[in-house]
Amino acid sequence: MLQNLVLAAAEEGAEHEDSVLVPPLAELIVGLLAFGLLVGFFFWKIYPQIRKTYAERAERIEGGLNRAERAEREAQALLEQYRSQLAEARSEAARIREDAQAQGRQIVEELRTQVQQEVAEIRERADAALVAERAQVVASVRREIGEIALELATRIVGRELENDTRQRQLVDDFIAGLDEAPQPDAVPAGPGV
Structure with a gap:
Protein backbone atom coordinates (compact mmCIF):
# COMPACT_ATOMS: atom_id res chain seq x y z
CA MET A 1 0.00 0.00 0.00
CA LEU A 2 2.85 2.32 0.82
CA GLN A 3 4.32 1.58 -2.55
CA ASN A 4 1.09 2.48 -4.27
CA LEU A 5 1.01 5.78 -2.46
CA VAL A 6 4.62 6.48 -3.35
CA LEU A 7 3.98 5.65 -7.00
CA ALA A 8 0.84 7.73 -7.06
CA ALA A 9 2.69 10.59 -5.52
CA ALA A 10 5.51 10.16 -8.03
CA GLU A 11 3.12 10.23 -10.95
CA GLU A 12 1.50 13.31 -9.65
CA GLY A 13 4.95 14.71 -9.02
CA ALA A 14 5.81 14.15 -12.64
CA GLU A 15 2.78 16.11 -13.62
CA HIS A 16 3.44 18.78 -11.07
CA GLU A 17 7.12 19.08 -10.80
CA ASP A 18 6.83 22.34 -9.14
CA SER A 19 4.76 21.06 -6.20
CA VAL A 20 6.15 21.84 -2.80
CA LEU A 21 4.18 19.10 -1.07
CA VAL A 22 5.26 16.23 -3.24
CA PRO A 23 9.01 15.79 -3.59
CA PRO A 24 10.58 14.44 -6.75
CA LEU A 25 10.62 10.66 -7.04
CA ALA A 26 14.39 10.33 -6.74
CA GLU A 27 14.41 12.29 -3.51
CA LEU A 28 11.53 10.27 -2.22
CA ILE A 29 13.28 6.99 -2.97
CA VAL A 30 16.57 8.19 -1.50
CA GLY A 31 14.70 9.50 1.56
CA LEU A 32 12.87 6.20 1.96
CA LEU A 33 16.11 4.26 1.54
CA ALA A 34 17.86 6.48 4.08
CA PHE A 35 14.93 6.13 6.46
CA GLY A 36 14.95 2.34 5.97
CA LEU A 37 18.70 2.21 6.59
CA LEU A 38 18.26 4.37 9.66
CA VAL A 39 15.45 2.14 10.97
CA GLY A 40 17.51 -0.97 10.15
CA PHE A 41 20.57 0.46 11.91
CA PHE A 42 18.36 1.42 14.84
CA PHE A 43 16.96 -2.12 15.16
CA TRP A 44 20.37 -3.69 14.50
CA LYS A 45 22.58 -1.66 16.87
CA ILE A 46 20.63 0.75 19.04
CA TYR A 47 17.47 -1.21 19.90
CA PRO A 48 19.39 -4.19 21.39
CA GLN A 49 21.36 -1.72 23.53
CA ILE A 50 18.14 -0.03 24.62
CA ARG A 51 16.58 -3.42 25.43
CA LYS A 52 19.73 -4.48 27.27
CA THR A 53 19.85 -1.23 29.25
CA TYR A 54 16.11 -1.48 29.94
CA ALA A 55 16.48 -5.10 31.07
CA GLU A 56 19.46 -4.21 33.29
CA ARG A 57 17.61 -1.29 34.80
CA ALA A 58 14.46 -3.38 35.31
CA GLU A 59 16.58 -6.14 36.85
CA ARG A 60 18.37 -3.62 39.07
CA ILE A 61 15.07 -2.12 40.18
CA GLU A 62 13.55 -5.55 40.73
CA GLU A 74 15.14 -9.91 58.01
CA ALA A 75 14.52 -6.78 60.05
CA GLN A 76 11.09 -8.09 61.01
CA ALA A 77 12.60 -11.47 61.95
CA LEU A 78 15.30 -9.74 64.00
CA LEU A 79 12.66 -7.60 65.68
CA GLU A 80 10.63 -10.69 66.56
CA GLN A 81 13.77 -12.44 67.78
CA TYR A 82 14.66 -9.39 69.88
CA ARG A 83 11.17 -9.27 71.32
CA SER A 84 11.22 -12.97 72.17
CA GLN A 85 14.66 -12.63 73.76
CA LEU A 86 13.43 -9.62 75.70
CA ALA A 87 10.39 -11.58 76.88
CA GLU A 88 12.65 -14.50 77.86
CA ALA A 89 14.99 -12.14 79.69
CA ARG A 90 12.06 -10.59 81.55
CA SER A 91 10.67 -13.99 82.53
CA GLU A 92 14.17 -15.12 83.57
CA ALA A 93 14.59 -11.95 85.64
CA ALA A 94 11.20 -12.55 87.27
CA ARG A 95 12.16 -16.16 88.00
CA ILE A 96 15.51 -15.09 89.46
CA ARG A 97 13.76 -12.43 91.56
CA GLU A 98 11.26 -15.01 92.84
CA ASP A 99 14.08 -17.46 93.59
CA ALA A 100 15.99 -14.75 95.44
CA GLN A 101 12.91 -13.85 97.46
CA ALA A 102 12.30 -17.52 98.26
CA GLN A 103 15.94 -17.96 99.27
CA GLY A 104 15.72 -14.81 101.37
CA ARG A 105 12.63 -16.11 103.14
CA GLN A 106 14.34 -19.47 103.65
CA ILE A 107 17.47 -17.80 105.05
CA VAL A 108 15.36 -15.65 107.38
CA GLU A 109 13.46 -18.73 108.53
CA GLU A 110 16.70 -20.67 109.07
CA LEU A 111 18.20 -17.77 111.01
CA ARG A 112 15.02 -17.45 113.08
CA THR A 113 15.13 -21.17 113.87
CA GLN A 114 18.83 -20.99 114.68
CA VAL A 115 18.30 -17.98 116.96
CA GLN A 116 15.42 -19.73 118.71
CA GLN A 117 17.60 -22.80 119.24
CA GLU A 118 20.44 -20.67 120.59
CA VAL A 119 18.04 -18.82 122.90
CA ALA A 120 16.68 -22.16 124.13
CA GLU A 121 20.23 -23.44 124.72
CA ILE A 122 21.17 -20.24 126.57
CA ARG A 123 18.05 -20.54 128.72
CA GLU A 124 18.81 -24.18 129.47
CA ARG A 125 22.40 -23.33 130.42
CA ALA A 126 21.20 -20.40 132.53
CA ASP A 127 18.58 -22.59 134.22
CA ALA A 128 21.20 -25.28 134.86
CA ALA A 129 23.60 -22.66 136.21
CA LEU A 130 20.86 -21.27 138.46
CA VAL A 131 19.99 -24.74 139.74
CA ALA A 132 23.66 -25.51 140.41
CA GLU A 133 24.22 -22.15 142.07
CA ARG A 134 21.09 -22.57 144.18
CA ALA A 135 22.26 -26.02 145.22
CA GLN A 136 25.64 -24.55 146.20
CA VAL A 137 23.98 -21.72 148.11
CA VAL A 138 21.64 -24.15 149.88
CA ALA A 139 24.56 -26.45 150.79
CA SER A 140 26.61 -23.49 151.99
CA VAL A 141 23.70 -22.13 154.03
CA ARG A 142 23.09 -25.58 155.54
CA ARG A 143 26.73 -25.85 156.56
CA GLU A 144 26.70 -22.41 158.11
CA ILE A 145 23.40 -23.09 159.88
CA GLY A 146 24.77 -26.40 161.16
CA GLU A 147 27.92 -24.76 162.44
CA ILE A 148 25.94 -21.95 164.06
CA ALA A 149 23.53 -24.46 165.62
CA LEU A 150 26.44 -26.50 167.02
CA GLU A 151 28.07 -23.41 168.40
CA LEU A 152 24.80 -22.32 170.00
CA ALA A 153 24.20 -25.78 171.40
CA THR A 154 27.72 -25.81 172.80
CA ARG A 155 27.15 -22.45 174.49
CA ILE A 156 23.81 -23.54 175.87
CA VAL A 157 25.07 -26.83 177.19
CA GLY A 158 28.30 -25.25 178.33
CA ARG A 159 30.55 -27.92 177.03
CA GLU A 160 31.61 -29.14 173.65
CA LEU A 161 29.40 -31.76 172.22
CA GLU A 162 31.07 -34.94 171.18
CA ASN A 163 30.42 -37.29 168.35
CA ASP A 164 30.67 -34.86 165.48
CA THR A 165 28.92 -37.21 163.02
CA ARG A 166 25.90 -37.57 165.21
CA GLN A 167 25.69 -33.82 165.73
CA ARG A 168 25.84 -33.10 162.04
CA GLN A 169 23.12 -35.70 161.36
CA LEU A 170 20.91 -34.04 163.95
CA VAL A 171 21.46 -30.59 162.41
CA ASP A 172 20.84 -31.89 158.87
CA ASP A 173 17.56 -33.50 159.99
CA PHE A 174 16.52 -30.22 161.59
CA ILE A 175 17.31 -28.24 158.42
CA ALA A 176 15.50 -30.79 156.25
CA GLY A 177 12.47 -30.33 158.49
CA LEU A 178 12.69 -26.59 157.89
CA ASP A 179 12.76 -27.11 154.10
CA GLU A 180 9.59 -29.18 154.23
CA ALA A 181 7.68 -26.79 156.47
CA PRO A 182 5.53 -24.18 154.65
CA GLN A 183 7.00 -20.68 154.70
CA PRO A 184 4.56 -17.77 154.48
CA ASP A 185 7.09 -15.18 153.33
CA ALA A 186 8.98 -17.45 150.95
CA VAL A 187 10.58 -15.69 148.00
CA PRO A 188 10.68 -17.73 144.80
CA ALA A 189 14.22 -18.75 143.90
CA GLY A 190 13.78 -18.26 140.15
CA PRO A 191 12.38 -19.97 137.08
CA GLY A 192 12.70 -23.73 136.90
CA VAL A 193 13.75 -24.08 140.55
Whole structure:
Protein backbone atom coordinates (compact mmCIF):
# COMPACT_ATOMS: atom_id res chain seq x y z
CA MET A 1 0.00 0.00 0.00
CA LEU A 2 2.85 2.32 0.82
CA GLN A 3 4.32 1.58 -2.55
CA ASN A 4 1.09 2.48 -4.27
CA LEU A 5 1.01 5.78 -2.46
CA VAL A 6 4.62 6.48 -3.35
CA LEU A 7 3.98 5.65 -7.00
CA ALA A 8 0.84 7.73 -7.06
CA ALA A 9 2.69 10.59 -5.52
CA ALA A 10 5.51 10.16 -8.03
CA GLU A 11 3.12 10.23 -10.95
CA GLU A 12 1.50 13.31 -9.65
CA GLY A 13 4.95 14.71 -9.02
CA ALA A 14 5.81 14.15 -12.64
CA GLU A 15 2.78 16.11 -13.62
CA HIS A 16 3.44 18.78 -11.07
CA GLU A 17 7.12 19.08 -10.80
CA ASP A 18 6.83 22.34 -9.14
CA SER A 19 4.76 21.06 -6.20
CA VAL A 20 6.15 21.84 -2.80
CA LEU A 21 4.18 19.10 -1.07
CA VAL A 22 5.26 16.23 -3.24
CA PRO A 23 9.01 15.79 -3.59
CA PRO A 24 10.58 14.44 -6.75
CA LEU A 25 10.62 10.66 -7.04
CA ALA A 26 14.39 10.33 -6.74
CA GLU A 27 14.41 12.29 -3.51
CA LEU A 28 11.53 10.27 -2.22
CA ILE A 29 13.28 6.99 -2.97
CA VAL A 30 16.57 8.19 -1.50
CA GLY A 31 14.70 9.50 1.56
CA LEU A 32 12.87 6.20 1.96
CA LEU A 33 16.11 4.26 1.54
CA ALA A 34 17.86 6.48 4.08
CA PHE A 35 14.93 6.13 6.46
CA GLY A 36 14.95 2.34 5.97
CA LEU A 37 18.70 2.21 6.59
CA LEU A 38 18.26 4.37 9.66
CA VAL A 39 15.45 2.14 10.97
CA GLY A 40 17.51 -0.97 10.15
CA PHE A 41 20.57 0.46 11.91
CA PHE A 42 18.36 1.42 14.84
CA PHE A 43 16.96 -2.12 15.16
CA TRP A 44 20.37 -3.69 14.50
CA LYS A 45 22.58 -1.66 16.87
CA ILE A 46 20.63 0.75 19.04
CA TYR A 47 17.47 -1.21 19.90
CA PRO A 48 19.39 -4.19 21.39
CA GLN A 49 21.36 -1.72 23.53
CA ILE A 50 18.14 -0.03 24.62
CA ARG A 51 16.58 -3.42 25.43
CA LYS A 52 19.73 -4.48 27.27
CA THR A 53 19.85 -1.23 29.25
CA TYR A 54 16.11 -1.48 29.94
CA ALA A 55 16.48 -5.10 31.07
CA GLU A 56 19.46 -4.21 33.29
CA ARG A 57 17.61 -1.29 34.80
CA ALA A 58 14.46 -3.38 35.31
CA GLU A 59 16.58 -6.14 36.85
CA ARG A 60 18.37 -3.62 39.07
CA ILE A 61 15.07 -2.12 40.18
CA GLU A 62 13.55 -5.55 40.73
CA GLY A 63 16.70 -6.67 42.56
CA GLY A 64 16.57 -3.54 44.70
CA LEU A 65 12.94 -4.22 45.50
CA ASN A 66 13.76 -7.85 46.30
CA ARG A 67 16.68 -6.77 48.48
CA ALA A 68 14.46 -4.22 50.20
CA GLU A 69 11.77 -6.85 50.81
CA ARG A 70 14.39 -9.34 52.03
CA ALA A 71 15.93 -6.69 54.29
CA GLU A 72 12.48 -5.84 55.62
CA ARG A 73 11.76 -9.53 56.29
CA GLU A 74 15.14 -9.91 58.01
CA ALA A 75 14.52 -6.78 60.05
CA GLN A 76 11.09 -8.09 61.01
CA ALA A 77 12.60 -11.47 61.95
CA LEU A 78 15.30 -9.74 64.00
CA LEU A 79 12.66 -7.60 65.68
CA GLU A 80 10.63 -10.69 66.56
CA GLN A 81 13.77 -12.44 67.78
CA TYR A 82 14.66 -9.39 69.88
CA ARG A 83 11.17 -9.27 71.32
CA SER A 84 11.22 -12.97 72.17
CA GLN A 85 14.66 -12.63 73.76
CA LEU A 86 13.43 -9.62 75.70
CA ALA A 87 10.39 -11.58 76.88
CA GLU A 88 12.65 -14.50 77.86
CA ALA A 89 14.99 -12.14 79.69
CA ARG A 90 12.06 -10.59 81.55
CA SER A 91 10.67 -13.99 82.53
CA GLU A 92 14.17 -15.12 83.57
CA ALA A 93 14.59 -11.95 85.64
CA ALA A 94 11.20 -12.55 87.27
CA ARG A 95 12.16 -16.16 88.00
CA ILE A 96 15.51 -15.09 89.46
CA ARG A 97 13.76 -12.43 91.56
CA GLU A 98 11.26 -15.01 92.84
CA ASP A 99 14.08 -17.46 93.59
CA ALA A 100 15.99 -14.75 95.44
CA GLN A 101 12.91 -13.85 97.46
CA ALA A 102 12.30 -17.52 98.26
CA GLN A 103 15.94 -17.96 99.27
CA GLY A 104 15.72 -14.81 101.37
CA ARG A 105 12.63 -16.11 103.14
CA GLN A 106 14.34 -19.47 103.65
CA ILE A 107 17.47 -17.80 105.05
CA VAL A 108 15.36 -15.65 107.38
CA GLU A 109 13.46 -18.73 108.53
CA GLU A 110 16.70 -20.67 109.07
CA LEU A 111 18.20 -17.77 111.01
CA ARG A 112 15.02 -17.45 113.08
CA THR A 113 15.13 -21.17 113.87
CA GLN A 114 18.83 -20.99 114.68
CA VAL A 115 18.30 -17.98 116.96
CA GLN A 116 15.42 -19.73 118.71
CA GLN A 117 17.60 -22.80 119.24
CA GLU A 118 20.44 -20.67 120.59
CA VAL A 119 18.04 -18.82 122.90
CA ALA A 120 16.68 -22.16 124.13
CA GLU A 121 20.23 -23.44 124.72
CA ILE A 122 21.17 -20.24 126.57
CA ARG A 123 18.05 -20.54 128.72
CA GLU A 124 18.81 -24.18 129.47
CA ARG A 125 22.40 -23.33 130.42
CA ALA A 126 21.20 -20.40 132.53
CA ASP A 127 18.58 -22.59 134.22
CA ALA A 128 21.20 -25.28 134.86
CA ALA A 129 23.60 -22.66 136.21
CA LEU A 130 20.86 -21.27 138.46
CA VAL A 131 19.99 -24.74 139.74
CA ALA A 132 23.66 -25.51 140.41
CA GLU A 133 24.22 -22.15 142.07
CA ARG A 134 21.09 -22.57 144.18
CA ALA A 135 22.26 -26.02 145.22
CA GLN A 136 25.64 -24.55 146.20
CA VAL A 137 23.98 -21.72 148.11
CA VAL A 138 21.64 -24.15 149.88
CA ALA A 139 24.56 -26.45 150.79
CA SER A 140 26.61 -23.49 151.99
CA VAL A 141 23.70 -22.13 154.03
CA ARG A 142 23.09 -25.58 155.54
CA ARG A 143 26.73 -25.85 156.56
CA GLU A 144 26.70 -22.41 158.11
CA ILE A 145 23.40 -23.09 159.88
CA GLY A 146 24.77 -26.40 161.16
CA GLU A 147 27.92 -24.76 162.44
CA ILE A 148 25.94 -21.95 164.06
CA ALA A 149 23.53 -24.46 165.62
CA LEU A 150 26.44 -26.50 167.02
CA GLU A 151 28.07 -23.41 168.40
CA LEU A 152 24.80 -22.32 170.00
CA ALA A 153 24.20 -25.78 171.40
CA THR A 154 27.72 -25.81 172.80
CA ARG A 155 27.15 -22.45 174.49
CA ILE A 156 23.81 -23.54 175.87
CA VAL A 157 25.07 -26.83 177.19
CA GLY A 158 28.30 -25.25 178.33
CA ARG A 159 30.55 -27.92 177.03
CA GLU A 160 31.61 -29.14 173.65
CA LEU A 161 29.40 -31.76 172.22
CA GLU A 162 31.07 -34.94 171.18
CA ASN A 163 30.42 -37.29 168.35
CA ASP A 164 30.67 -34.86 165.48
CA THR A 165 28.92 -37.21 163.02
CA ARG A 166 25.90 -37.57 165.21
CA GLN A 167 25.69 -33.82 165.73
CA ARG A 168 25.84 -33.10 162.04
CA GLN A 169 23.12 -35.70 161.36
CA LEU A 170 20.91 -34.04 163.95
CA VAL A 171 21.46 -30.59 162.41
CA ASP A 172 20.84 -31.89 158.87
CA ASP A 173 17.56 -33.50 159.99
CA PHE A 174 16.52 -30.22 161.59
CA ILE A 175 17.31 -28.24 158.42
CA ALA A 176 15.50 -30.79 156.25
CA GLY A 177 12.47 -30.33 158.49
CA LEU A 178 12.69 -26.59 157.89
CA ASP A 179 12.76 -27.11 154.10
CA GLU A 180 9.59 -29.18 154.23
CA ALA A 181 7.68 -26.79 156.47
CA PRO A 182 5.53 -24.18 154.65
CA GLN A 183 7.00 -20.68 154.70
CA PRO A 184 4.56 -17.77 154.48
CA ASP A 185 7.09 -15.18 153.33
CA ALA A 186 8.98 -17.45 150.95
CA VAL A 187 10.58 -15.69 148.00
CA PRO A 188 10.68 -17.73 144.80
CA ALA A 189 14.22 -18.75 143.90
CA GLY A 190 13.78 -18.26 140.15
CA PRO A 191 12.38 -19.97 137.08
CA GLY A 192 12.70 -23.73 136.90
CA VAL A 193 13.75 -24.08 140.55
